[in-house]
Amino acid sequence: MTPNSRRTFLFQLAAGAATLGLGRFALAEEAKPALDPNDAYAKAMGFVVNTADADAAKFPKHSTDQSCVNCQLYSGADGAELGPCSFFGGRQVPPTGWCRNHKPKGAPA
Numbered sequence: 156m157t158p159n160s161r162r163t164f165l166f167q168l169a170a171g172a173a174t175l176g177l178g179r180f181a182l183a184e185e186a187k188p189a190l191d192p193n194d195a196y197a198k199a200m201g202f203v204v205n206t207a208d209a210d211a212a213k214f215p216k217h218s219t220d221q222s223c224v225n226c227q228l229y230s231g232a233d234g235a236e237l238g239p240c241s242f243f244g245g246r247q248v249p250p251t252g253w254c255r256n257h258k259p260k261g262a263p264a
């Protein structure tokens with residue numbers, strides 16, 4: 156191996172290692188924490204962990220068939236205990252939850 160090809164080989168090795176490192180970093184993007192129902196903004200949006208606990212007086216259009224699992228903004232996996240809600244910046248919400256921004260799946264955004 157000539158010094159030039161050795162240098163090229165070492166450079167490619169380092170570049171490959173760096174690429175693998177970046178790939179691992181991207182895959183390791185951590186899930187956001189669970190949304191705290193006592194968070195001021197969550198409260199303002201009427202967020203509850205269980206849709207049955209929504210304030211009927213404040214949110215007369217709410218119905219118990221509305222929950223995070225059937226909201227367009229929820230992207231949790233089937234059967235997951237929590238899933239990200241894009242409305243709350245990816246914070247985790249339970250499929251049973253609800254907030255006043257509920258958007259039924261299939262409805263225009």
Ligand code: SF4
Nearest residue numbers: 223226229240254257
């Ligand atoms: S926007 Fe949808 S998924 Fe997010 S908390 Fe409200 S009802 Fe649940």
